[in-house]
Amino acid sequence: MAMPILEARSLRKSFGSGSTQVKVLCGASLSVAPGEFVVIMGASGSGKSTMLHLLGALDTPDSGSVSYRGESVFDGSRSKQGAYRNREVGFVFQFYHLLPELNVLENVMLPALVSNSFWAWRKTRVSARQNALEMLDRVGLIDRVKHRPNELSGGEQQRVAISRALVHKPALLLADEPTGNLDATTGSGILNLLAEFSEAGQTMILVTHDASVASRADRTLTLVEGVIREAGAPTAVEHKSEPQKPEVVL
Numbered sequence: 001m002a003m004p005i006l007e008a009r010s011l012r013k014s015f016g017s018g019s020t021q022v023k024v025l026c027g028a029s030l031s032v033a034p035g036e037f038v039v040i041m042g043a044s045g046s047g048k049s050t051m052l053h054l055l056g057a058l059d060t061p062d063s064g065s066v067s068y069r070g071e072s073v074f075d076g077s078r079s080k081q082g083a084y085r086n087r088e089v090g091f092v093f094q095f096y097h098l099l100p101e102l103n104v105l106e107n108v109m110l111p112a113l114v115s116n117s118f119w120a121w122r123k124t125r126v127s128a129r130q131n132a133l134e135m136l137d138r139v140g141l142i143d144r145v146k147h148r149p150n151e152l153s154g155g156e157q158q159r160v161a162i163s164r165a166l167v168h169k170p171a172l173l174l175a176d177e178p179t180g181n182l183d184a185t186t187g188s189g190i191l192n193l194l195a196e197f198s199e200a201g202q203t204m205i206l207v208t209h210d211a212s213v214a215s216r217a218d219r220t221l222t223l224v225e226g227v228i229r230e231a232g233a234p235t236a237v238e239h240k241s242e243p244q245k246p247e248v249v250l
């Protein structure tokens with residue numbers, strides 16, 4: 001196998017202390033190849049969000065490591081961790097987390113706004129806007145760019161959130177129950193959209209408690225009692241239309 005893009009080793013994470021301490025992760029490990037679509041299943045409260053936050057450096061583990069392209073994420077400086085989180089990773093959440101005062105286009109341009117200084121942003125504003133518009137076109141929302149989030153359906157809001165997560169072309173997309181707040185039909189549309197990005201080569205890790213989501217993945221893992229288990233044989237690599245991932249080339 002090619003070098004994993006992401007590798008987690010023996011992650012441990014507890015919350016609280018003493019008699020109220022909750023041990024959430026107890027040595028969770030996983031390895032993700034470039035271009036893979038990995039689903040992590042687990043019951044509510046099993047630690048899926050905690051795991052995803054560690055993988056994206058939104059939180060730090062008590063012990064264990066996360067390596068991105070062979071480099072330890074938590075051993076570097078805080079600015080290096082921030083660069084990993086902001087440039088290499090895109091996040092999608094169950095409740096979208098869009099800013100209500102901003103319109104759709106502004107929400108998607110936001111990563112470019114916050115990751116640059118004002119002067120850098122002024123220079124790149126035109127391309128940031130262009131990239132946001134292209135992404136919104138790809139997710140089918142080009143006729144909604146001036147709408148506020150509360151003028152959109154849940155499925156449309158999640159499409160905006162996906163656009164925002166992918167507009168800076170992160171190597172890794174982390175999605176936390178992205179269909180958890182949607183009805184089955186709308187959720188299925190969101191999964192189709194994510195599958196399209198996966199087929200175009202986007203590496204993604206999606207956590208869910210919904211077993212129907214797992215069928216979309218190249219590989220399904222299960223989080224049980226704080227550790228990650230393989231939940232079945234890999235299936236989906238064959239259904240990719242083109243072998244865009246190096247490790248699939250025969």
Ligand SMILES: Nc1ncnc2c1ncn2[C@@H]1O[C@H](COP(=O)(O)OP(=O)(O)O)[C@@H](O)[C@H]1O
Nearest residue numbers: 015022024042043044045046047048049050051
């Ligand atoms: N910041 C926190 N402080 C205290 N407990 C937390 C915190 N985050 C998560 N937990 C606890 O850790 C456990 C796992 O939470 P979580 O990772 O959100 O599970 P899941 O996403 O699988 O539903 C739960 O018991 C939850 O209450």
Ligand SMILES: [Mg+2]
Nearest residue numbers: 048049050176
């Ligand atoms: Mg969760």
